[in-house]
Amino acid sequence: LSQDEIDDDVWDEIEEILLSADLGADSTFELVDTLRERVKVEGSKDPARVKAILREELIELVDPEFDRSLAVDVSGRPAVVMVVGVNGVGKTTTVGKLARVMVAKDKDVLLGAADTFRAAAAEQLTTWGSRVGVPTVFSDVEGADPASVAFEAVDKATELEADVVMVDTAGRLQNKANLMDELGKVKRVIEKKSQVDEVLLVLDATTGQNGLSQAKIFSEVVDVSGIVLTKLDGTARGGIVVAIQKQLGVPVKLIGLGEGPDDLAPFDTESFVDALLEE
Amino acid sequence: MFNSLSDRLTATFKNLRGKGKLTEADIDGTAREIRRALLDADVAVPVVREFIARIKARALGSEVAQALNPGQQVVKIVNEELVGILGGQTRQLEFAKQPPTIIMLAGLQGAGKTTLAGKLALHLKNQGHAPVLVACDLQRPNAVKQLQVGGQRAGVPVYAPHPGVSSETEAATGDPVAVAREGLTHAQDKLHDVVIIDTAGRLGVDEELMRQAADIKAAVNAHETLFVIDAMIGQDAVKTAQAFNEGVNFTGVVLTKLDGDARGGAALSVASVTGKPVMYASTGEGLKDFEVFHPDRMARRILDM
Ligand SMILES: Nc1nc2c(ncn2[C@@H]2O[C@H](COP(=O)(O)OP(=O)(O)OP(=O)(O)O)[C@@H](O)[C@H]2O)c(=O)[nH]1
Numbered sequence: 001l002s003q004d005e006i007d008d009d010v011w012d013e014i015e016e017i018l019l020s021a022d023l024g025a026d027s028t029f030e031l032v033d034t035l036r037e038r039v040k041v042e043g044s045k046d047p048a049r050v051k052a053i054l055r056e057e058l059i060e061l062v063d064p065e066f067d068r069s070l071a072v073d074v075s076g077r078p079a080v081v082m083v084v085g086v087n088g089v090g091k092t093t094t095v096g097k098l099a100r101v102m103v104a105k106d107k108d109v110l111l112g113a114a115d116t117f118r119a120a121a122a123e124q125l126t127t128w129g130s131r132v133g134v135p136t137v138f139s140d141v142e143g144a145d146p147a148s149v150a151f152e153a154v155d156k157a158t159e160l161e162a163d164v165v166m167v168d169t170a171g172r173l174q175n176k177a178n179l180m181d182e183l184g185k186v187k188r189v190i191e192k193k194s195q196v197d198e199v200l201l202v203l204d205a206t207t208g209q210n211g212l213s214q215a216k217i218f219s220e221v222v223d224v225s226g227i228v229l230t231k232l233d234g235t236a237r238g239g240i241v242v243a244i245q246k247q248l249g250v251p252v253k254l255i256g257l258g259e260g261p262d263d264l265a266p267f268d269t270e271s272f273v274d275a276l277l278e279e
Numbered sequence: 280m281f282n283s284l285s286d287r288l289t290a291t292f293k294n295l296r297g298k299g300k301l302t303e304a305d306i307d308g309t310a311r312e313i314r315r316a317l318l319d320a321d322v323a324v325p326v327v328r329e330f331i332a333r334i335k336a337r338a339l340g341s342e343v344a345q346a347l348n349p350g351q352q353v354v355k356i357v358n359e360e361l362v363g364i365l366g367g368q369t370r371q372l373e374f375a376k377q378p379p380t381i382i383m384l385a386g387l388q389g390a391g392k393t394t395l396a397g398k399l400a401l402h403l404k405n406q407g408h409a410p411v412l413v414a415c416d417l418q419r420p421n422a423v424k425q426l427q428v429g430g431q432r433a434g435v436p437v438y439a440p441h442p443g444v445s446s447e448t449e450a451a452t453g454d455p456v457a458v459a460r461e462g463l464t465h466a467q468d469k470l471h472d473v474v475i476i477d478t479a480g481r482l483g484v485d486e487e488l489m490r491q492a493a494d495i496k497a498a499v500n501a502h503e504t505l506f507v508i509d510a511m512i513g514q515d516a517v518k519t520a521q522a523f524n525e526g527v528n529f530t531g532v533v534l535t536k537l538d539g540d541a542r543g544g545a546a547l548s549v550a551s552v553t554g555k556p557v558m559y560a561s562t563g564e565g566l567k568d569f570e571v572f573h574p575d576r577m578a579r580r581i582l583d584m
């Protein structure tokens with residue numbers, strides 16, 4: 001006996017899958033409405049077909065056509081990458097992993113430890129530098145001015161004719177105005193020396209709806225050009241990036257898949273969506 | 280989306296004012312608003328479902344029907360239920376009859392364990408205890424150094440026989456279980472009455488590392504195992520809390536980064552699925568940014584009231 005229409009249970013299940021992936025109520029309800037409309041127009045009665053349409057819609061929403069390349073191929077000067085985000089998301093680790101990727105592409109890389117605040121942050125970055133075989137510029141002075149260290153790193157990279165300089169910054173919560181001002185200053189001071197080519201916002205995949213506010217405020221302050229979604233090796237799906245990409249137009253460029261030097265990968269829309277929908 | 284729940288409930292209740300008795304349809308609208316607020320606050324879907332069912336049942340009962348203002352009565356019920364799940368009365372650390380009291384910290388990567396270790400050390404020292412910190416994260420680059428700095432700032436010694444991963448020792452070596460065991464012996468020798476063990480961050484799905492955490496706990500027979508969780512976490516809170524609960528059977532929860540603007544629905548999720556109390560809140564990067572957890576404040580925060 002075929003059903004006349006899609007059961008409410010199916011809609012509930014879809015809603016639950018999306019909510020559980022941290023898509024958020026807004027995006028979820030919107031998506032389910034779109035889906036209901038399409039299903040009505042198509043007149044489909046098969047739950048499997050509904051899920052196939054959902055996958056299609058999600059892929060379109062996440063957008064495979066987005067330019068997710070890193071702007072690090074500049075000539076005549078080092079490309080400058082700044083890495084920013086709230087506390088503990090994986091910024092320093094991402095700098096290390098990304099340096100590894102660049103080194104593998106035969107680029108000369110330099111790291112700048114502009115987290116002068118957190119205990120052992122500069123040491124942590126330096127360890128990553130030696131792991132992947134690149135030098136790190138840091139200050140011996142506890143609580144040194146992060147903008148100065150960042151400037152010095154870019155200056156040094158220019159002097160050494162490096163291809164890329166990556167500046168790690170201290171974690172800060174986006175509601176802390178003074179710390180956000182400080183971050184803005186780090187960028188402005190670097191810009192006295194060079195253009196900043198990439199500002200990567202690191203976002204922890206376990207983050208819930210607060211991720212949107214992180215992306216908004218960091219974008220306001222330092223004009224984020226790409227997102228790195230870390231800790232996708234756990235059970236979290238990172239669905240908040242769907243709303244972030246849509247509302248702010250900032251693409252996810254890279255994903256973090258572990259704590260090792262090779263655990264960084266390009267973002268792939270279809271795999272992301274499939275993981276999001278996995279039961 | 281940015282309307283607070285109280286705004287939205289006020290709007291919903293405007294239509295109900297003076298009705299005296301609420302119908303099931305009235306309650307449905309209210310329940311939808313509450314559900315939405317909880318989801319926006321990152322409360323886990325299954326927890327929301329259960330919660331709403333309980334609210335509905337109570338809202339249809341006589342306490343609401345007989346209330347002068349049914350709307351306010353519903354708000355009161357929601358608040359009561361939230362505080363109930365969050366623990367009502369908060370629990371403090373329990374000290375062992377035979378010192379030293381052993382406190383182990385566990386949680387996901389980056390949650391705030393090492394920072395908390397320093398805070399707890401200072402807090403206990405200020406209460407007249409003689410704590411020692413034990414560096415069992417031999418994996419994250421320079422975690423040992425980070426803990427040493429925290430200990431130094433708190434004026435509390437750190438037992439760190441192994442340097443862990445650093446620029447001289449780039450690969451993970453050393454046995455965290457052995458360090459924990461030796462740390463306990465060291466504490467007994469030096470007459471420390473509290474031992475705080477910092478461990479590496481680990482994922483709920485990482486069976487090997489979860490077993491390691493359980494081994495550390497068993498090796499020292501920890502009295503308190505605190506599950507440290509970031510207030511910004513979303514729906515993953517349930518799976519993670521369950522995994523750590525099964526893995527190390529934690530005795531309490533510490534919610535970190537509450538100085539941010541996340542609503543912190545995870546507090547409700549974790550308390551609800553594990554039944555374990557949230558004991559402390561971490562509210563900044565400084566050593567003193569640490570306080571006893573207040574369920575009533577948290578309830579208001581989650582509901583944005
Ligand atoms: N499982 C997993 N862990 C990760 C990933 N990226 C980083 N981590 C871990 O997350 C923790 C925090 O990483 P950091 O790189 O120190 O984060 P951060 O953003 O620099 O932190 P702060 O500078 O303190 O704000 C460390 O234990 C890392 O090993 C990832 O993709 N997967």
Ligand SMILES: Nc1nc2c(ncn2[C@@H]2O[C@H](COP(=O)(O)OP(=O)(O)OP(=O)(O)O)[C@@H](O)[C@H]2O)c(=O)[nH]1
Nearest residue numbers: 087088388389390391392393394480536561562563
């Ligand atoms: N704003 C704020 N930051 C915090 C809080 N607790 C910890 N942090 C920061 O969060 C980041 C991670 O803290 P850690 O203590 O290194 O976290 P962890 O759990 O030990 O991390 P791993 O050992 O890598 O798993 C650091 O930048 C801390 O300064 C808090 O309550 N508020």
Ligand SMILES: [K+]
Nearest residue numbers: 088204389509
């Ligand atoms: K985190």
Ligand SMILES: [Mg+2]
Nearest residue numbers: 091092115121
């Ligand atoms: Mg860092």
Ligand SMILES: [Mg+2]
Nearest residue numbers: 392393416422
């Ligand atoms: Mg740590």
